[in-house]
Amino acid sequence: MATTERRPVRAAIAAATAAAGALGLVGCGALLPGGHARQVTPPPPPPGYSYSPSPGYGSPSYEPTYSYSPSPTPEETYDPDGRSDARGNNCRYDLSARRLEYSVSVTNPSLTKTFKYEMAVNWMKARPADGTAFGLHQRSIIVRPGQTETYTATYSYTNTSTQQLWFQCEIRRARKSEL
CATH class of the missing domain: 2.60.40.10 (Immunoglobulins)
Incomplete structure (x- = not known):
């Protein structure tokens, strides 16, 4: 009986997610049983990028951080021939x-x-x-x-x-x- 009850709930969640996606309303979140929404923490950014939320949307964005450190110039050698x-x-x-x-x-x-x-x-x-x-x-x-x-x-x-x-x-x- 528990299996029968979960299927309609999963189908309702999938239908709601599809409808929200069509309207552009899907963000980072999860719908918990009982209809409660919870914010999901985004994965850590890749190396070399920093995390800052996008203004007004609440979804994370990744902006690259650049740093340049010149490598030492190798000593120039030559062949006497x-x-x-x-x-x-x-x-x-x-x-x-x-x-x-x-x-x-x-x-x-x-x-x-x-x-x-x-x-x-x-x-x-x-x-x-x-x-x-x-x-x-x-x-x-x-x-x-x-x-x-x-x-x-x-x-x-x-x-x-x-x-x-x-x-x-x-x-x-x-x-x-x-x-």
Whole structure:
């Protein structure tokens, strides 16, 4: 018999809740047996948020609280082998000037430190590639933070052979040191 009596009460509560929801009247509360309403405490707010009731509605609202604490800047380190900072292009032989040439760009990836690069460019025999160097160009270059410096490496060379000259350019060294 108790089961029979509870079903109509539960059905009445569900119908009243549905009607209140349709009218926008549902809030934080619970209907107790006997028709008494009780305020239900909302769950605790998630970490980083604070609780304050909404004005006029009685329902809780969550407002984020923000705080910023900068993380310590890690000490900037560098690899003394600066070949990854250097790029070369336009490997050529200038027939009128009788010299080997190579355009080299050096980019300093640091945003705070100036570096000195000790550069060495080789022109190597390409056919046959037997490890023979035609010439070597060495130069020191200073590059400020975040900047790129470009220069042309040259080596005077007169081709005395009647055969075609086959060569390749390579950045052999880019020793990097902090100023």
